[in-house]
Amino acid sequence: MDTDAANFAGEWLALREPADHVARSTSLADEIAARLAGRDELRIVDLGAGTGSMLRWLSPRLPSPQRWLLIDRDPALLERARPVPAGGEADPAVPAVETRRADLSELAGACFEGADLVTASAWFDLVSRPWIERLAVQLRRYRVAGLFALTVDGRRWFEDPDGRPIDEADDRHATELFNRHQRRAKGLGEALGPDAAELLPALLRSAGFEVRVERSDWQLAAGAPGTVELGTALLEDWARAAAEVPGSEASRIGRWREHRTRALRQGRVGLGVGHVDVLALPGDS
Ligand SMILES: C[S@@+](CC[C@H](N)C(=O)[O-])C[C@H]1O[C@@H](n2cnc3c(N)ncnc32)[C@H](O)[C@@H]1O
Known part of the structure; x- marks a missing residue:
């Protein structure tokens, strides 16, 4: 990454x-599913869709049926x-997909x-405030609902195998550096990074949408299947980003990463990443 x-x-x-x-x-997904029930064929546009x-x-x-x-x-x-x-392809429950x-x-x-x-996921930390304002104008113009998942909110934490938080100075330091790195421009204007989690619902509300927000945190429990693989990759990216922030100390970040990776591999810590999901309804959907 x-x-x-x-x-x-x-x-x-x-x-x-x-x-x-x-x-x-799932509650926001259920809500939009209920609102969209009874339409002929759903048309869904996914922004920054990745794979x-x-x-x-x-x-x-x-x-169903759906066209994405x-x-x-x-x-x-x-x-x-x-x-x-x-x-199978002939099943009407399989959506038609265009890229x-x-x-x-x-x-x-x-x-x-x-x-x-309109949907997006793991997307809004990359964009700027004017970008969200333009999006809100377009959504209003076409009276379209939005479901925007997994916007990082800047919280990152470690926990012991019983789920109790571990709060060390180097963890807070690495999180602070990572969040500063996230606010650098990424080709979509001055990136909001973790500030998007509050700004997205606020801007959509000001544009007249009915907005609901739910937490959608990653909870990678100590010793659980998948925690080591995803957690190790996350720590690698986290440390790389932190070390790129001007004035950061590469050796301190390197030691922190090794310490946390070892604890993760030994099943002594789990970790979490804070996100929010946002549903925006134009009021008549
Ligand atoms: C974090 S990934 C999320 C992908 C997908 N939504 C998901 O949840 O797995 C961000 C995506 O945004 C795309 N992206 C970044 N900048 C973009 C741009 N300026 N225009 C279109 N896509 C962009 C990337 O190629 C990538 O697929």
């Missing part, structure tokens, strides 16, 4: 997908996008006309 250039390796997206799927808010994680998680929870448009600037990721096979390669920096590559729902 290279978060600075906003390039994301397919392997990283595949590694995080199970944790993402557990974390996403289609949102499609795989959300499509079985929405009424997956937009991303990386064709190699879109190439890997597949819906969940739910009984579009487009740079979303100006939102110009996305058209919401005729859409029932």
